[in-house]
Amino acid sequence: MEIEQFVSKTLELLQEEREAEIEETRVWQENIALKDLQSKGVCLLKLQIGSQSTGLYGRTVVTLEPRKHIGISVLPSNSFGPGDIVGLYETGGFSTASQIGTGIVTRVSQASISVAFEDSQDGLGVDSDSLYNLFKLANDVTYKRMKHALNALNGYSNGPAANLINVLFGYSQPGSQSQPAEVAFLNSDLDDSQREAVSFALSQREVAVIHGPPGTGKTTTVVEIILQAVKQGQKILCCASSNVAVDNLVERLARCHAKVLRLGHPARLLESIQKHSLDAVLAHSDNTNIIADIRKDIDKAFVSEMKKVHDKGERFNFKREVGELRKELRTREAAAITQILKSADVVLATNTGACDDGPLKYLPADHFDWVVIDECAQALESSCWIALLRARKCILAGDYKQLPPTIKSQTAAVKGLSVSLMERLIQKYGDSVVRMLTVQYRMNSAIMEWASKEMYQGRLTAHSSVERHLLKDLPGVSCVEETSTPLLLIDTAGCGLSEMEVTDEQSKGNQGEVDIVELHIKALTEAGIKARDIAVIAPYNLQVELLRQKLSTRHPELEIKSVDGFQGREKEAVVLSLVRSNRKGEVGFLAEDRRINVAVTRARRHLAVVCDTQTVQNHAFLKSLIDHMTECGEVRTAFEYLQDIVPQNYTRDHKDTKASASASSSSSTKQKAKNQAPVKAKQGQKKPGKEDAARSDKHTKSCSSALTEEERTKNRSAEIREQVERFLKDQNQSELQFPSSFSSHDRLLVHQISEELGLSHESKGEGKDRCIIISRPLKSKPVEEPTQLEAVQEEETVPEPQEKPLCQPPLDLKSLHLERMKREQQKREENAQKNVKTLCGVSATIYLFIVSLTGKNCTKAGACDIAAAAGADDNFDALITAVMKADSVCSFVKCKASVLTLGQLCLFCNRQYCLSHHIPEVHGCGDKAKSHARMRISKEGVLYAGSGKKDKSMDPNKKAYLQRKLDSKLKDMASQRKTKSKDKDN
Numbered sequence: 010m011e012i013e014q015f016v017s018k019t020l021e022l023l024q025e026e027r028e029a030e031i032e033e034t035r036v037w038q039e040n041i042a043l044k045d046l047q048s049k050g051v052c053l054l055k056l057q058i059g060s061q062s063t064g065l066y067g068r069t070v071v072t073l074e075p076r077k078h079i080g081i082s083v084l085p086s087n088s089f090g091p092g093d094i095v096g097l098y099e100t101g102g103f104s105t106a107s108q109i110g111t112g113i114v115t116r117v118s119q120a121s122i123s124v125a126f127e128d129s130q131d132g133l134g135v136d137s138d139s140l141y142n143l144f145k146l147a148n149d150v151t152y153k154r155m156k157h158a159l160n161a162l163n164g165y166s167n168g169p170a171a172n173l174i175n176v177l178f179g180y181s182q183p184g185s186q187s188q189p190a191e192v193a194f195l196n197s198d199l200d201d202s203q204r205e206a207v208s209f210a211l212s213q214r215e216v217a218v219i220h221g222p223p224g225t226g227k228t229t230t231v232v233e234i235i236l237q238a239v240k241q242g243q244k245i246l247c248c249a250s251s252n253v254a255v256d257n258l259v260e261r262l263a264r265c266h267a268k269v270l271r272l273g274h275p276a277r278l279l280e281s282i283q284k285h286s287l288d289a290v291l292a293h294s295d296n297t298n299i300i301a302d303i304r305k306d307i308d309k310a311f312v313s314e315m316k317k318v319h320d321k322g323e324r325f326n327f328k329r330e331v332g333e334l335r336k337e338l339r340t341r342e343a344a345a346i347t348q349i350l351k352s353a354d355v356v357l358a359t360n361t362g363a364c365d366d367g368p369l370k371y372l373p374a375d376h377f378d379w380v381v382i383d384e385c386a387q388a389l390e391s392s393c394w395i396a397l398l399r400a401r402k403c404i405l406a407g408d409y410k411q412l413p414p415t416i417k418s419q420t421a422a423v424k425g426l427s428v429s430l431m432e433r434l435i436q437k438y439g440d441s442v443v444r445m446l447t448v449q450y451r452m453n454s455a456i457m458e459w460a461s462k463e464m465y466q467g468r469l470t471a472h473s474s475v476e477r478h479l480l481k482d483l484p485g486v487s488c489v490e491e492t493s494t495p496l497l498l499i500d501t502a503g504c505g506l507s508e509m510e511v512t513d514e515q516s517k518g519n520q521g522e523v524d525i526v527e528l529h530i531k532a533l534t535e536a537g538i539k540a541r542d543i544a545v546i547a548p549y550n551l552q553v554e555l556l557r558q559k560l561s562t563r564h565p566e567l568e569i570k571s572v573d574g575f576q577g578r579e580k581e582a583v584v585l586s587l588v589r590s591n592r593k594g595e596v597g598f599l600a601e602d603r604r605i606n607v608a609v610t611r612a613r614r615h616l617a618v619v620c621d622t623q624t625v626q627n628h629a630f631l632k633s634l635i636d637h638m639t640e641c642g643e644v645r646t647a648f649e650y651l652q653d654i655v656p657q658n659y660t661r662d663h664k665d666t667k668a669s670a671s672a673s674s675s676s677s678t679k680q681k682a683k684n685q686a687p688v689k690a691k692q693g694q695k696k697p698g699k700e701d702a703a704r705s706d707k708h709t710k711s712c713s714s715a716l717t718e719e720e721r722t723k724n725r726s727a728e729i730r731e732q733v734e735r736f737l738k739d740q741n742q743s744e745l746q747f748p749s750s751f752s753s754h755d756r757l758l759v760h761q762i763s764e765e766l767g768l769s770h771e772s773k774g775e776g777k778d779r780c781i782i783i784s785r786p787l788k789s790k791p792v793e794e795p796t797q798l799e800a801v802q803e804e805e806t807v808p809e810p811q812e813k814p815l816c817q818p819p820l821d822l823k824s825l826h827l828e829r830m831k832r833e834q835q836k837r838e839e840n841a842q843k844n845v846k847t848l849c850g851v852s853a854t855i856y857l858f859i860v861s862l863t864g865k866n867c868t869k870a871g872a873c874d875i876a877a878a879a880g881a882d883d884n885f886d887a888l889i890t891a892v893m894k895a896d897s898v899c900s901f902v903k904c905k906a907s908v909l910t911l912g913q914l915c916l917f918c919n920r921q922y923c924l925s926h927h928i929p930e931v932h933g934c935g936d937k938a939k940s941h942a943r944m945r946i947s948k949e950g951v952l953y954a955g956s957g958k959k960d961k962s963m964d965p966n967k968k969a970y971l972q973r974k975l976d977s978k979l980k981d982m983a984s985q986r987k988t989k990s991k992d993k994d995n
């Protein structure tokens with residue numbers, strides 16, 4: 010490709026991308042009042058100047074504090090952090106006119122925030138009597154630098170990189186040394202593929218690409234390459250797209266005693282890295298004392314003199330004096346910096362930190378010999394060119410089978426902006442410029458094999474240290490089903506756990522999968538796995554949000570993130586919720602293979618995938634994952650979890666069979682291996698026979714009977730039926746109690762049979778002693794337990810049975826369950842109507858109201874009145890009053906739920922929504938929420954997309970409290986009713 014053509018096309022796409030970002034910011038800012046922005050944590054209003062001083066390189070560091078005279082000395086909760094780019098504004102505006110300057114946050118405490126402002130000619134025009142607003146800003150520095158680099162590339166001639174540029178654009182072929190020297194490896198632990206990569210990198214003349222699949226020691230290899238080059242006397246510029254990756258390299262190189270120097274704003278560096286930063290080294294240089302003296306002079310002059318001077322002319326003179334001092338400071342610092350830069354062997358920076366307008370401007374153009382770019386597949390090619398123009402040779406490391414750089418403009422991405430330099434080179438030169446690392450040190454081989462086969466031509470092998478490692482091998486972890494299997498597929502096919510219907514096509518959620526994930530996390534943590542060793546990953550931000558709402562309070566150390574947010578990381582256990590479950594078989598952006606690859610390959614010892622195989626199998630790549638897990642792992646149907654999700658629809662499980670182990674996670678650990686049920690519960694498996702045998706349970710040897718699944722189920726069903734019929738004949742017996750040793754499958758059968766015969770059934774006891782009891786049909790059904798009301802929800806979300814039912818027994822069960830739900834709701838409605846007569850009006854209203862609420866399975870988020878009433882004390886009257894005021898409904902088009910008491914205000918559209926619809930993605934504010942989330946993430950200086958911050962207004966504890974309160978109140982009312990009606994009967 011012609012350089013010119015590449016540059017003009019890329020500039021165009023960058024412009025498009027930049028505009029998309031600006032548009033996002035604009036939409037977001039225009040629709041929200043300043044106060045709301047502050048409550049979202051992205052701006053701080055009415056601050057006063059605490060102090061001003063001069064920092065390194067003559068920057069002005071201003072410390073801002075809350076207004077003192079109103080007695081508040083703590084900043085409102087905010088999301089500002091070191092490294093954020095911020096704008097300082099006069100109060101009353103957020104326009105360019107009212108902007109005083111932009112700077113970088115250096116420090117945030119409860120009481121103040123410090124910002125370093127670039128020096129300007131006449132200082133920062135702030136005074137200590139005024140108030141200011143501080144906003145987080147979108148960052149255009151990166152764009153400017155990339156543009157600058159592209160333009161420099163276009164006009165490049167005769168610099169050190171001339172030959173490299175020719176190779177990277179195909180004008181000349183890459184070359185290598187004719188006789189590569191024997192390499193004496195510094196790290197004796199390197200495996201063969203790593204050694205080969207090092208030798209290759211050393212012998213290539215212009216370019217070497219190191220392809221490092223997940224866990225293959227890419228950093229280890231890059232470090233060895235750099236150390237070898239240093240040994241040869243080369244000067245290296247080493248970059249990566251994220252600060253974290255750069256810091257990691259600094260740490261590893263420093264450990265090997267390389268002379269490293271880290272560029273970048275000190276505010277953005279890890280603390281442990283700071284001693285290698287330019288600022289720190291500068292502070293210890295010979296010139297330090299002089300520089301410090303000058304700085305002191307400036308500060309003194311500013312603080313003490315400026316106040317005294319009122320005369321305009323004098324002020325002018327004074328400012329000029331300060332200007333002179335600062336100039337002197339800069340000259341001396343420049344000398345010091347040049348000296349420090351020249352003496353370092355390896356200079357490290359982010360891709361964009363390697364720009365000409367930073368400290369590197371003090372170095373001659375041909376100072377560096379090599380440029381090393383790590384994470385190259387995650388970087389925009391334009392950002393690589395900032396550093397590449399400085400060297401005659403480059404080493405590019407990364408994995409182009411993982412996610413490409415995040416791009417906001419879909420059109421720009423499609424037109425090629427997302428193609429990384431690494432990918433482009435491999436397309437151009439194939440394997441001749443690439444060496445791949447093939448031994449991986451992370452995943453159990455069962456987890457690795459799929460990725461290897463599908464993504465890396467089957468070339469990966471697992472190192473013996475990880476090949477067979479499992480969760481149960483970790484200290485303090487007990488040996489249960491969940492901790493003994495590297496792969497667990499929890500299949501929701503046919504279980505009616507559909508994805509949420511949202512107006513926003515980009516964001517999806519699935520409450521059923523959230524519930525199942527919760528149960529699996531419970532099982533893992535109860536087996537002794539630390540929450541911090543588990544990652545919960547979902548491809549959609551909405552699902553991430555739902556998972557956080559459900560899990561974060563109980564497990565603060567559990568990391569719940571989008572796939573994109575986990576790139577480059579690993580965890581002992583990974584639970585993946587694929588979300589998509591619909592009859593159309595749409596998989597949307599799950600279809601990005603690299604996203605799934607990243608998600609799966611984060612796991613070291615255990616990967617659990619929760620998904621609707623029927624939906625996701627429509628995508629060939631996902632199907633290959635499902636097939637692999639079916640073949641090499643354990644498969645469970647979500648039905649085994651449903652009993653815990655929909656209380657009392659299915660009896661609680663407590664005995665451990667293979668299939669039910671996790672259903673009652675609380676007791677599964679202790680009961681492993683004893684009391685095996687005669688029939689193994691294996692519902693809903695799609696391919697009985699061969700696969701069944703393949704994944705037959707290694708723990709339950711007792712089930713290796715010759716009978717097929719179906720036959721066993723039939724036999725068992727007949728046995729139970731016989732027992733039930735005997736009981737029905739015997740009029741002396743009022744109830745039949747089944748032993749607590751019954752497996753979940755047995756209990757499903759009991760459930761089915763008693764449903765069929767119209768018997769009531771319930772489970773009694775806790776934990777081990779929990780068992781199922783059936784009794785004769787009651788003439789009049791007792792009032793429902795409050796918790797059962799939640800079951801109504803089921804009916805609403807459950808779609809009609811799938812056209813091609815894959816798992817017959819569960820489907821039968823499902824329709825039974827549905828029927829029963831319908832019956833129960835009818836009864837409830839009748840009951841409710843009766844109650845209107847028997848109870849006083851207000852309570853009845855509340856009852857209906859609560860029924861409608863709980864019926865919608867709302868999570869009882871206390872918006873205002875009810876929360877306040879319930880939170881304040883036990884005054885139920887207050888609650889009643891609050892309910893009586895309710896007369897407004899959810900703003901969602903089809904929804905009629907009341908919102909005044911348990912509604913939520915959407916900050917994006919300012920409307921009230923019920924609890925089923927308050928999430929922005931659900932009612933159509935998804936774009937705004939997403940751009941908000943993205944803005945926040947881009948502020949964090951990380952290039953990947955993530956998820957929005959948790960809505961602080963929804964305190965889960967409060968929700969839970971409210972839920973309990975409603976439940977107990979309802980119970981009271983129910984029992985009151987019972988006694989009343991009894992009284993009447995008597």
Ligand SMILES: Nc1ncnc2c1ncn2[C@@H]1O[C@H](COP(=O)(O)OP(=O)(O)OP(=O)(O)O)[C@@H](O)[C@H]1O
Pocket residue numbers: 198199200203221222223224225226227228229230450451577
């Ligand atoms: N030759 C080796 N022998 C033993 N362990 C190794 C070897 N190479 C790498 N490892 C181990 O593998 C893990 C990952 O290595 P490293 O940090 O170099 O990889 P990375 O590049 O950061 O990760 P990734 O390969 O996922 O990009 C580390 O725990 C490291 O100790």
Ligand SMILES: [Zn+2]
Pocket residue numbers: 915916917918919920929932933934
């Ligand atoms: Zn909204």
Ligand SMILES: [Zn+2]
Pocket residue numbers: 899900901904905906922923924925926
């Ligand atoms: Zn609603």
